[in-house]
Amino acid sequence: MSESYDVIVLGLGGMGSAAAYHLARRGVRVLGLDRFGPAHDQGSSHGDSRIIRQAYYEDPAYVPLLERAFELWAELEPEVPGGNMQITGGLLIGRPDSRIIVGSTRSVQQWNLPHEILSSDEVSERYPTFTLGADDVGLFEPNAGFVRPERTVTAHIDLARRAGATLRFGETVRSWQADSSVRGVTVTTDTGMITAGNLVIAPGAWAPELLPEIPLVVERQVMYWFAPSGDPARYDPSRHPVYIGANPAGREFYGFPASEGPTGGAKVAFFRQHDQCTPDTINRDVTLVESQEMAQFIGSWLPTLPGRLLRAATCLYTTTPDGHFVVGPHSQYPQVVIACGFSGHGFKFVPVIGEILADLATEAKTRQPIYPLFDPERRALGR
């Protein structure tokens, strides 16, 4: 059988499945490859829910990308069986001088985003599940909410296939080759060699194997689902926001309303545990000590949240030194586009990154403002 592809997409997780869809809908002949099955739980795009928001404390430069991402989330919505996006409002909590409050205030002011600043008492009045410190404030963003990662990936895979993409699962890419003076790429998988005009590399936590020149650190994270001990109706998504906070020591956490996921319950997690690993060495078991620590920590913010622990699961972050993504053409091989280092906050951008990767693979440029923030050649990456 002769194979002929314009673009190979390496990795069909959050970013790669979106790229495959955006490429295929433009009439590009796409081959997508993934070592696991569709919407698996071994990488970074699983665990029922992902926060989406726009009051971006990480940097106001993300806001235009988020505005496009929200348009694309809305476009995707009718294609997702059972529904994907839920707008609950989002609450950012911490001291007025914390990075979360300072940074999100900067973004809402610069981009004129709807928001309210609430005192600690005003937060508890509106959302009685929260007990903030007397010095804490809340920045409420009405347009924030969450999406469902497994449903998103499944929808992008289905849409890509319907638009003509060939997607192969259970096939691992061992290496890729390109030449700076010749067009085209060659990918070697465990079943053979495939050539194409362009290559999109979106390997999540496997990026250190495929793109060793980028300084990335892979970290183990844990998600916890608790059955609230108080009135469960208070945690219903129609009444409860998503939230992100930091304690005075700077320890960051986030959580969701209760959802109808496989186990139900309300999910909560620490933002970053600095627990370095690889996808092969990660300990996927969660200890009693870990879940007790989380229950105690979150109980000081939402006293009725940590009832019975229903489930806990691990997930991988792939972090860059400055916490910003790496998206752009490969420095040596312009026919290769890379997307990695999403540093624990990439999912809300999935549809816009898919669109950008399709732009870069077909036109070598994009109208989205990804430079200098995501530049693979930036100084923070040791260039």
Ligand SMILES: Cc1cc2nc3c(=O)[nH]c(=O)nc-3n(C[C@H](O)[C@H](O)[C@H](O)COP(=O)(O)OP(=O)(O)OC[C@H]3O[C@@H](n4cnc5c(N)ncnc54)[C@H](O)[C@@H]3O)c2cc1C
């Ligand atoms: C616990 C947790 C909570 C998070 N919460 C949020 C949140 O609330 N909001 C938010 O915006 N972001 C959040 N994120 C971050 C976000 O989920 C990630 O940034 C995003 O999922 C990364 O997508 P990806 O496509 O890079 O990786 P993945 O989805 O893991 O995809 C990479 C794919 O590449 C495949 N692959 C790798 N190597 C090969 C190979 N050699 N051959 C073939 N296939 C290969 C893998 O099998 C995998 O399917 C969270 C992440 C975690 C872990």
